[in-house]
Structure formats: C-alpha cells, structure tokens
Amino acid sequence: MKKATHVFWFALAISLIVVIWGAVAPEHLNSFSSELTGRILSDFGWFYLLIVIAILLFCVFLMFSRFGKLKLGKKDDEPEFSRSSWFAMLFSAGMGIGLVFWTTAEPISHAFISSPTSEEGSNEAIKEALKYSFFHWGIHAWAVYAIVGLILAYFKFNKGAPGLISATLTPLFGEELMRGPLGKMVDVLAVFATVIGVAATLGFGSAQITGGLSYLFGVPDTFAVQLTILAVATVLFIWSAWSGIGKGIKYLSNINMGLAILLLITLFIVGPTMYILNMFTHTLGSYVSDFFDMSLRLAPLSEDNRSWIDGWTIFYWAWWISWAPFVGIFIARISKGRTVKEFLFGVLLLPSLVCFIFFAVFGVSALNLEQLGTAAISDLTLETSTFGVLAEYPLGMFMSILTIVVIAIFFITSADSATFVLGMLSTNGQLNPGNSVKIGWGLIQSTIAAVVVYFGGTQGLQNMLIIAALPFAVVMILMCFSFLKDIQKEVKSQRK
DSSP states (O other): OGGGHHHHHHHHHHHHHHHHHHHHOHHHHHHHHHHHHHHHHHHSHHHHHHHHHHHHHHHHHHHHSGGGGOBSSOTTOOOSSOHHHHHHHHHHHHTTHHHHHHHHHHHHIIIIIOOSSSOTTSHHHHHHHHHHHHHHHSHHHHHHHHHHHHHHHHHHHTTOOOSSTGGGGHHHHOHHHHTSHHHHHHHHHHHHHHHHHHHHHHHHHHHHHHHHHHHHHOOOOSHHHHHHHHHHHHHHHHHHHHHOIIIIIHHHHHHHHHHHHHHHHHHHHHSOHHHHHHHHHHHHHHHHHTHHHHHTOOOOSTTSOHHHHIIIIIHHHHHHHHHHHHHHHHHHHTOTTOBHHHHHHHHHHHHHHHHHHHIIIIIHHHHHHHHHTSOOGGGSOHHHHHHHHHTTSTTHHHHHHHHHHHHHHHHHHHHHHHHHHHHHHTTTTOSSOOHHHHHHHHHHHHHHHHHHHHHTOHHHHHHHHHHHHHHHHHHHHHHHHHHHHHHHHHHHHHHO
C-alpha cells in the first residue's frame, strides 16, 4: 500500500477537483469539456478509427498465431472460475447498465431521429439502425477491453509483475522508469478514468431506476429518491466487494445473467418474434459485409454526415478506450489459467453475440411499435424508453419490474467490480486488496456520484472521460508493442 499511496492521493485529488468544479460551476465545466471534447472528436476521429481497427486485427492475429497456445499463468495453473461464471462476470463489468440503456434508445434514434446515411423513418434507415447498433456494441468494443485485459493478465500471471498499467510498459522503458514519475502518471490516469467513469455510471443508473419507478408507479423523480437508491446500492455493492470476487461479484453476476436471459426470452416470445428473427439474420449479414466500410467510415466530404459519426461512432470508440483500464484490469484478474486463444475467443466473440441478440430483441420490438404507430418511443426520454416499449406488450409490468431488478444488479456489479479494481491500483496491483481499501473507494465513488446527480454534471464528467481517452489510446499502442516484444521472448524460451 505504501508504494502506491501517492497514486491513490494524486488520483483522488484530481477526481475531487473535477467533481468540485462540476458542483460549483457545472455550466462552466460542461462548456469547457464539451468544447475540448468536440475538438478531440473532430481532429482525432481518424486516430480513433485506425487504432480500434488495428487493435481488433492484432487480437485476431494473436488468436490464430503461435502465441494462442500460451497459457496465462504457469503450466499447471487452472482457471479460478467456471466458463459460465467467467463470462457472466466479464459481461457484467464490460457492458452492464449501458446495454440496458441503449438497446431500445439507440436503434430508435438511428431510425427515426438521426440516421447515419438514410432518410429518417425510411426502410433503409430502419435496417441501418440495427446494423450500426451491432457495430457500436460488438467486436470493436470488446477488442479494446480484450487487449488491455490480455496484456495485464500476461504480465501479472506469467511475469509476476504488479497488476498495474505501468508494469506492462517495462519491456519498452525499463523497470526504473516505470517505477518513477512516468509510470505513476500512467497509473493515475487509469485510476482517474475509472473513478470518473463509474461515478457517472452510478449517477446514470440511479436516474434510470428512478425513471422506471416513476413511469411504472408514479414515484417522484427527485434527487431525494435518487439519493436513497444510491445509498441502498452503495451498501449492497460494498457488501459484495467485502465478500470477495469469488463470492459477491461472482454470485451477483450469475444471478443477473439468468434474469437478463429470462427478460430477453419473455420479450422475444410476446414481442414480434418473426420480425426479430428476420431482422437479426439480415442485420448480421449486413454487419459482416459492411464491416470494414463502417470501421473506417469518416465522411471527409462536407456533404457527408460527419456530425453523426463524431456524435456516435467516434464518441463510442473514445468511450470504450476510456473504460479499458477498469474493465481490462478486472477481466485480467478473473482470467488466470486460460490460454491466449481461449481468452480472446471468450472476450471477443461471446459478449458480442449476446449484445447482438439483446439489440435485436429490444431494438426490433421498439422499432416495430414506432413503425406501426402503436407508440411514439422516439418521444420518450432515455431513462424511460425501455419501459415505454415493454408497457405495449403482454406481461409488460412483469418485464418492467424484472428490468429494474436487472439494472439494479448491473449497477451493483459494475460498482463493486470498479471498487475491486481501484483497490488493486491502490495496493500496487495486489490481487486481493484489503477490505478497508475497497470500502474506502466504494464510499468515494458513491459520494462523487451523489454530487454528480445533484448538480447535473454527468455530461461534463462523461466529456472528461473522452478527454482522458486520448492519452490512454497512446498508452494502449505502447502496451501492444511492449507485449509483442516480451511474448516473443517467452515463446522462444519455452521452445528451448
């Protein structure tokens, strides 16, 4: 703990400065961060597109290369968790609340509010809506998480390095430099992105739970209600973090995947089943055939829809990069004993397929209502769009209550996963950080989230994530070169 104390305090100080800024002058923070974010999206859009597709291709190369057989750990190490528990935990940490938010809202937006290339409300716009939702939440996002998680797991379990981002750069810069100010700057950046990102997500989650309760039962959508929900969730996720990764996080993740699948199957049955199947099949084909076109589409000409690309695709790529330290460290922690090929296959393909299925079922159910004129889902707020869709189908109340439960558990699993990761970063990469450290980070996150909710600074904090993503994207490039340099030596030594 002593070795990383300054990382803890520097990250905490920076996080609190930003939050106090958002509390005292939320409009100033929002305008400043929005302007800077806008410049980053417009000037570095090409950089984000190239780095994400390069990371994805690097993952595919590693999966099918001679490095794929390398085990993350010693030769006799076995996986700590079953494949089902492993998948449930990595999915809960990697997507969670965000997936529930956007499965209805994003396809509706692409189809009826702002289409990527077609006229809003047209058949082409409706088909494109689901294709671009697949694109944004599919293999590209998980490649960003996978490469950070893989590199961290390799250096931790194969090299005995601390579970820190800075430790992965040692082959390039040397141990002395990475234990000095430069290495600490890298770790502070990772902690800062995690704290601010999770705080914004907690505020986001409490807003959706409150919105759902208000939509269904008329509960007042006030700060007091949101604060109560946040307080209850804080107790639960701190208890989960206290229980340890093998108990609390594991059990909650397994339970929530079961409930999410139950919700998915119910809506699939009572919703437009054949339409869902037809759209899923068609969209999957379009996604595959237009894969590289979407991956490198930047709209350089003035008549192209560049603002849409900046606001959606490049925003998402920056968002995934900014979350990579948190999700990557957590995935690395639970992946000991798996081969590189198994790790990449599990992290890249399975979660992407689940995201596709969720978007097909929820998104098509929403699109169907809007097309038929049954309900104007596009007029609803983000927090209530999912509940508005479910209310129009049989068993609507049951599915809505189940959705609130799923959101609440995703809320808890995301928070306690982040608490665990922050504990690792605050104890020089210890795999099992002390309970006092985890509880401390849990309370800090919730306090920041409460300030965010009260002062409405969520957008400003999300912009700060995008700003933090740019330097971390450079760090990710260096991590890849460092990893490739070291793993080549590792494979050669094993052949001798």
